[in-house]
Amino acid sequence: MTFFLQLFITGLALGMMYALIAIGFVIIFKCSQAFNIASGQIVMLGAYLGYTFLMPLALPVWAAILIAIAVGVMMGLVIERLTIRPLLGQPPLPIVLMTIALAGVIDGVAILGWGGEYQAYHDRLPAITLHLGAVSVPPSSVLALIVSVVLVAILMFVFRFTKIGLAMRATAEDEQVTRSLGIRATTVYALVWVIACVVGIVGGILLGGVSGASPPLSDIGLKALAVVILGGLDSIEGAIVGGVILGILENLAAGYLDPLMPSGGGLANVFPFIIMLIVLIFKPHGLFGLKRIERV
Amino acid sequence: MRLPSGTYAQNYGQDIAMVRTRSHWIFLAVLMVFVFTIPQWASNATLALATIIGITIISAHGLNILTGNCGMVSLGHSGFMMVGGYTLAILCRSAGLPFWVALPVAGLVAGIVGIIFGLPSLRIKGFYLIMATVAAYFIIHWLVLQFRSLTGGTEGMPVPAPDLFGLSIRDKTIYYYVVMVLVVLATVVAKNILRTRAGRAFVAIRDNDLAAEVMGVNLFSYRLQAFFIGCVFAGIAGGLSVQYYSFANVEQFPFFDSVWLLGMLIIGGMGSVSGVIYGVVAIKLLQQLAVKIGPSLAELVNPQAAVGLSLILPSVAIILFLIFAPQGISHMWERFRNYYQAWPY
Numbered sequence: 001m002t003f004f005l006q007l008f009i010t011g012l013a014l015g016m017m018y019a020l021i022a023i024g025f026v027i028i029f030k031c032s033q034a035f036n037i038a039s040g041q042i043v044m045l046g047a048y049l050g051y052t053f054l055m056p057l058a059l060p061v062w063a064a065i066l067i068a069i070a071v072g073v074m075m076g077l078v079i080e081r082l083t084i085r086p087l088l089g090q091p092p093l094p095i096v097l098m099t100i101a102l103a104g105v106i107d108g109v110a111i112l113g114w115g116g117e118y119q120a121y122h123d124r125l126p127a128i129t130l131h132l133g134a135v136s137v138p139p140s141s142v143l144a145l146i147v148s149v150v151l152v153a154i155l156m157f158v159f160r161f162t163k164i165g166l167a168m169r170a171t172a173e174d175e176q177v178t179r180s181l182g183i184r185a186t187t188v189y190a191l192v193w194v195i196a197c198v199v200g201i202v203g204g205i206l207l208g209g210v211s212g213a214s215p216p217l218s219d220i221g222l223k224a225l226a227v228v229i230l231g232g233l234d235s236i237e238g239a240i241v242g243g244v245i246l247g248i249l250e251n252l253a254a255g256y257l258d259p260l261m262p263s264g265g266g267l268a269n270v271f272p273f274i275i276m277l278i279v280l281i282f283k284p285h286g287l288f289g290l291k292r293i294e295r296v
Numbered sequence: 297m298r299l300p301s302g303t304y305a306q307n308y309g310q311d312i313a314m315v316r317t318r319s320h321w322i323f324l325a326v327l328m329v330f331v332f333t334i335p336q337w338a339s340n341a342t343l344a345l346a347t348i349i350g351i352t353i354i355s356a357h358g359l360n361i362l363t364g365n366c367g368m369v370s371l372g373h374s375g376f377m378m379v380g381g382y383t384l385a386i387l388c389r390s391a392g393l394p395f396w397v398a399l400p401v402a403g404l405v406a407g408i409v410g411i412i413f414g415l416p417s418l419r420i421k422g423f424y425l426i427m428a429t430v431a432a433y434f435i436i437h438w439l440v441l442q443f444r445s446l447t448g449g450t451e452g453m454p455v456p457a458p459d460l461f462g463l464s465i466r467d468k469t470i471y472y473y474v475v476m477v478l479v480v481l482a483t484v485v486a487k488n489i490l491r492t493r494a495g496r497a498f499v500a501i502r503d504n505d506l507a508a509e510v511m512g513v514n515l516f517s518y519r520l521q522a523f524f525i526g527c528v529f530a531g532i533a534g535g536l537s538v539q540y541y542s543f544a545n546v547e548q549f550p551f552f553d554s555v556w557l558l559g560m561l562i563i564g565g566m567g568s569v570s571g572v573i574y575g576v577v578a579i580k581l582l583q584q585l586a587v588k589i590g591p592s593l594a595e596l597v598n599p600q601a602a603v604g605l606s607l608i609l610p611s612v613a614i615i616l617f618l619i620f621a622p623q624g625i626s627h628m629w630e631r632f633r634n635y636y637q638a639w640p641y
Contacts, residue, residue, distance in 0.1 A: 035423045083615055087618065090622075092422065093369060093422065094618055096369070096423060096426060097559075097562060097614070097618060098615060098618050100371075101611045101612075101618070102611070102615070103555075103611075104552070104555060104607050104610070104611030105611040108605065108606075108608035108611065109604070111600050112600070112601055113597070115598040115600045222434075225427055229427055267438075270435055270438035273434045276428075277428060277431045277432075277435070280416050280420055280427065280428050281416050284419060
């Protein structure tokens with residue numbers, strides 16, 4: 001039982017990490033129907049920025065997060081203006097290809113800037129450890145949990161109760177009608193990218209604080225896409241629920257099935273993709289996704 | 297095909313011929329002479345680059361049929377290459393089959409695996425299908441690592457060099473000729489597949505799958521055919537790659553190779569057979585450039601500069617092409633040709 005609980009809790013932490021990356025994807029898809037494959041790379045960049053701010057520059061944590069928000073805003077504006085805006089009005093496929101290329105650029109920048117090495121700054125972030133009976137909850141879970149819950153609450157609030165949130169939901173529904181009603185769709189798109197980048201960078205700083213910054217963080221981004229598929233492409237709640245489900249399932253599979261595998265397992269690397277394939281075949285729109293009916 | 301004014305087809309043979317005018321023949325002859333004399337004057341490094349470019353062209357032809365013509369974007373092409381590569385390695389090493397038997401079998405096995413992972417394509421498309429192919433890559437990667445007794449796991453497995461009528465193909469020059477003959481063959485086959493009933497069905501599915509279905513195109517059958525053909529090309533390319541290094545290893549087929557293959561199609565021009573060649577050459581040369589100027593940057597930034605640069609340069613090229621020339625080099629070349637053919641008008 002302790003083994004199960006331990007797997008469950010570490011799975012929860014992992015799931016929260018997936019959820020954070022998935023949110024960066026979902027926000028953008030929700031408002032502009034664009035698929036952002038690079039959201040894992042943005043989180044990785046955030047982790048490396050966190051390392052630079054906290055270790056070599058030795059800034060206090062609050063200053064690092066403020067600067068990170070500024071960097072996220074800049075990055076969102078630059079990405080949207082230079083790469084996404086020129087493709088406005090095109091079918092979704094070129095935008096997918098664009099974000100794949102963007103992922104390549106960010107990966108390259110991370111390797112160019114930080115040498116692609118593993119960097120850790122564990123001791124700089126506040127450590128919160130919980131004990132549930134025999135199981136100790138690692139600080140990563142607690143921190144990721146707090147950050148995700150706060151972020152989701154803020155985002156839900158913005159989407160439901162503010163005017164700009166209304167504009168975002170309207171743009172997601174029908175861009176042309178929104179424009180004819182006098183809402184600047186381009187501003188909404190820029191804002192969406194800014195939000196996604198800020199979430200990604202700040203999330204990356206906190207996650208990097210517990211798991212360290214390294215290029216494999218961007219591979220987690222690919223697995224987070226499985227979360228998005230499971231939860232539904234346009235559902236923020238789906239991203240959280242899907243992230244938690246996949247994180248826990250992946251950890252349980254690795255814990256219980258790996259010893260049965262012929263050569264050592266490594267099931268954790270592939271399990272989210274197997275689940276994703278099953279979801280794609282039987283329920284392509286995910287748990288909470290909107291079903292779209294297509295007409296010629 | 298757009299022909300210069302004054303070129304008429306007087307019989308069916310002329311009408312369906314691929315090479316029509318004298319300048320076509322001259323271009324083709326110059327290209328062939330250039331390609332097949334590279335070993336005579338080029339250095340070993342250039343020869344190696346040319347061989348890799350050839351192998352990549354074969355693989356990209358497959359992706360071009362699948363993605364460029366049938367409209368199903370695949371990010372798992374590298375995985376299907378891995379299937380072909382390991383099939384060839386196992387057949388040559390454990391079963392002792394000759395290279396010439398193992399290579400087509402490698403293509404077939406990759407094609408069948410492609411059909412299996414193409415099965416979801418009837419229900420899903422677009423982004424969902426991309427994710428299914430990403431899953432395909434990681435599942436194949438995992439399976440290869442799991443069956444250690446068969447594939448050697450993470451250590452990989454050596455592959456014996458084949459003999460061809462007494463010539464050992466371990467000689468890189470002879471292997472280059474083998475690859476180039478196959479490249480020419482693959483290009484002709486790819487071009488012809490697109491002119492068959494199936495090829496036209498692929499284009500119809502790409503342009504509007506619902507309309508195609510209403511007109512009587514069997515979506516299920518043709519989508520799986522596209523997956524099969526595309527993956528056969530990938531499997532053969534994977535087999536050639538494994539044979540070239542005389543070693544099979546999962547590191548040879550990284551996930552990002554699938555991304556570069558897609559990028560090659562974008563830069564060359566989606567759906568164009570000649571575009572495949574332009575695209576592959578462009579991206580491979582950019583990566584080579586990164587390797588060349590990387591070391592000088594390494595002193596300025598960090599020792600990994602070449603790796604980072606070889607990611608950034610092609611990605612930026614893909615972004616620029618997506619924005620400024622989404623139809624790729626082949627379209628640019630066509631516009632230029634139309635311009636000079638009509639000059640001075």
